[in-house]
Amino acid sequence: MILLVISDLHLGRGKYFKNGHLNILEDFFEDSRFYEFLDYYSSESYYWESIHLVLNGDIFNLIQVDVEGVFNHVIDAQIVCATLDRIAAGHTLFFNAIKTFLSRPNKKISYVIGNHDIGMSFPEAQEHLNDMLGYKLDYSFVWEQHGVYVEHGHQYEAINMVPANRLFMDGPNGKTILNLPWGTLFCILALPKLKKDRPYLDKVRPMASYVKWCLFHDFTFFLKMALIVVGHIIQTSFAQYTKQNRNFKTSLKLLKQVTIYPKYGKIAKRIFRKRPNLHTVIIGHTHLYEWRKFRGNRYYFNTGTWNPIPSIDAGLHESVARLNYTILELHPKSGTIRSAALNSWQGTWKPFKEEVWTDFT
Secondary structure, three states, X not given: OEEEEEOOOOEOOOOEOOOOOEOOOOOOOOHHHHHHHHHHOOOHHHOOOOEEEEEEOOOEOHHHOOEOXXXXXXXXXXXXXXXXXXXXXXXXXXXXXXXXXXXXOOEEEEEEOOOOOXXXXXHHHHHHHHHHHOOOXXXXXXXXXXXXXXXXXXXXXXXXXXXXXXXXXEOHHHOEEEOOOXXXXXXXXXXXXXXXXXXXXXXXXXXXXXXXXXXXXXXXXXXXXHHHHHHHHHHHOOOOOOOOOOOHHHHHHHXXXXXXXXXXXXXXXXXXXXXXXXXXXXXXXXXXXXXXXXXXXXXXXXXXXXXXXXXXXXXXXXXXXXXXXXXXXXXXXXXXXXXXXXXXXXXXXXXXXXXXXXXXO
């Protein structure tokens, strides 16, 4: 059996709106290569192979798609379903790729829910996506089989963390709505204001360096950014449907984590310590692909993103787009791992480039 893991595609309404205007909130432009990717792993020598694809969170950018011109932070199941329809209209090839993949023998897809697609936690949204595809996906916040642990990773940040037993709350008119964390609310209410001036703001890595750069070289925008962030903290601390996850300690963590991500290698090590039966941990969320080997032949992979990442690092001053994925080969009967690799998809002319490869035999 072969396990494929990708994350952080961030599909929106498409590159262009119906009127021809550019959608500055669209992040995903690789529909064709995604189709090639799934076709490659479901045809020819892989046609009869058992292939399990895990979509590890933030596949759909459900929180940055307007419904009738409005970016709504009071989100119920009906809004999520309407958003999925808008995304599908802008990415028909992507949805066709999934349908074609699942139509072939021994192919399966599991969907791990992230922070940008937290709306997929609604059972109605899951059923709606299944109906759109004509196939049933498995949904969860953690996927675990054969010693492999897959999680999106947003729950390790104060700005994106909501306890599993508090995902939903009572909304207006008796509807059940999402209990959104600060980071998600920021993406809905504040980020679009900033992206009008700096469309790639949320993609720059390392973000902390960019904020410092703005302080000295783009002070006007730095001041605007600071005012919007502080204003957002104050606003969401008192509004009816946004104040539920706020306290002083959390606010201090929020200010820190706006620009600094947790060390996910340390998080993977912590997971291994608690779960000695695991040999591989795969996380996404940070948009930075990486891997580490730990004692006992254990591995941590981060699949990064398929979106372009502008960098202000002096040693990497370019817009980087790596179509990364993790591939693991498992024994068909025992489920023991044979090999694992972090690859970068290149296209049908040269299917992939191995960033790192490990042999477990």
